[in-house]
Amino acid sequence: MLNSFRRASLTIGVLAVVFGPYSIASAEADAKPEKSFSVVLLPDTQNYSEKYPDTYVAQTLWIRERRQDDNIKFVIHLGDIVQTSTKEPEWENADRAMQLLDGVVPYSIAPGNHDMTVRSRDSTLYNKYFSPSRFVDRQWYGGHMGETNENNFCFFEACGLKFMILNLEFAPRDETLEWAAGVTRRYPHHRVIVATHCYMRPSKRDTACATSYQVAGNSGEEMWQKFIRKQPNVFLVVSGHVLGVGLQTSINDAGGKVLEMLTDYQGLPNGGDGWLRSLQFVPGDNKIHVETYSPLLDKYNNDPKETFSIDYEMTVAKQKAD
Template sequence: MMNNLKTFFALLFLFTPLSQLSVAVERNCSEQKIPKNEKSFTLAVLPDTQFYCDTRLKLSKKWGNGDLRRYFFEQTRWVRDNHKRLNIAFLVHEGDIVQADAPEEWAIAKEAMSILDGKVPYCLCLGNHDMGFQKSNNKYGGDIAVNRTTHFNKYFPREKYAKTKEFGGTFDPKRHDNSWYHFEASGMKFLIVSLECKPRDEVLNWANKVVANNPDHRVIVLTHAYMRANGKRFDKLGYKITGNAGEAIWQKLVSKHKNVFMVLCGHASGEAVLSSKGDHGNQVHQVLSDYQNLHNGGESWLRYMVFEPSENKIKVYTYNPALDKFRNQPSSRFDLQYQMTTDF
């Protein structure tokens, strides 16, 4: 890592390994969890949902009969039913949508995500479990991310999402793997660039152009495998596919643009926040959330981020719609400072 490009903010550097998450006290939060005024709005975040769609490898059977799809539906129904109350402007999925790229798994994901259609705009990024699968004799029954072929494009086709007003474009004009979306909230323009797991150099070059061509947009980079639960960016990743890990994504894309303020990722079980300074002195909050190894594959835990422009804060909540509970430990409930009352 390059220390001259990175500043750690002690109050914002929060991380919890999964081993601690699994025993964390869960209780309802007493503080206000809805936007304070009409200028406030919310970004919903779905972490890894792979165990909810686990039909090929059936690793989810360690939690009973293995059919956990109800938790995926709980998540998207809750977002749909609360989008007006929370003023949810957009939803992102952090990847590992399915377990092993099986058509029947993608059918579950499509049904769950379609609950949001016409209600809440959304985009998804591809995780390692969403890419090419190959049977093998290992303990899991197969290898993931052996190539970039995926059934994702059949169940989440580019042509469907190109019809929405939030759609901006894709790296490949025929595929939905790498995309960008935009929306407006509280008089501000936002752009989300969604990148494949281990994005290739040519994908990062494309993303650089997208961000540079939209200097009046506040940018969130969405990618699956970016940082560990200890708050450090990945310097390398396994799998047969070749591409860039988190540190390289930071160096080649994120740090270069003054309008990038956040990175959202999953993959590594646990929670973490890393706040670093980009090349232009802008603060970039890099946020990890992944609950797949908790009971029932995550049991519907999700995140929502309330943007409060009057306070220049993003209030982050970790919520379980199936249990109607919040997590209150510092790694699960925290505020991020972000300037919204003046031009960035």
């Protein structure tokens, strides 16, 4: 396990540093051959947007400060950005925190049930603050479904490997899964991470994402059966929504392993205590090292369910161009 994480300082001096331009030394360091890289999971921030905005800022500031030392390639927000989708001050708090990543660390969002009016799927304020226009000029942003940004896809490359992040709405509708399948097939040589707010429970796939909220859509189990198991290049599914953590490995129709991970801390003190997850990919070892850290508490969670390693094959022939 790497123990390189440091607490994000909120002092004015540090803010001046992180908002400054890259130094020549940093540029030279970035030019060195990569041996590992990280993807950060930012789960359920609704309590921070509602009551603890400084904690949200501490999370994104920590990511910004650690982007080079940890070679953070991407941040995936797992949804429930806010507590109440119709309360604009919460969106303003979320916007303020996420702005720390704009133009610095690529990130995407898989909106949750709290980010829309569930039965009508009204996501007006989500699309005011996180519409396609916020991302469309970013080189890593791939596109979106329809005119809004509830469903979108993004790219990054690291260690000679190509990845796609496919972000899907809460309880994706059948037409959304059809769109997602088309996007995945369009990039057969990318390793695909699917992010959706409701998919896993601590020990199994969720079966009530849609029915619990009386919305037309699919549960985690239905997503697996209709979409994920049929896509040979999907290797990881990440979700929040359900308090707790969980990990299971399933086998898709092509015989490949699919890692399914739950990460959600919203029920802990202080709205979640600022916990987030870092997935460090080490291709040379065919490992993903998972660490859970809180910038608010400045400590790791060393429970075996929070700090562990996963086997994942990455030492393969050079990927083809799509």
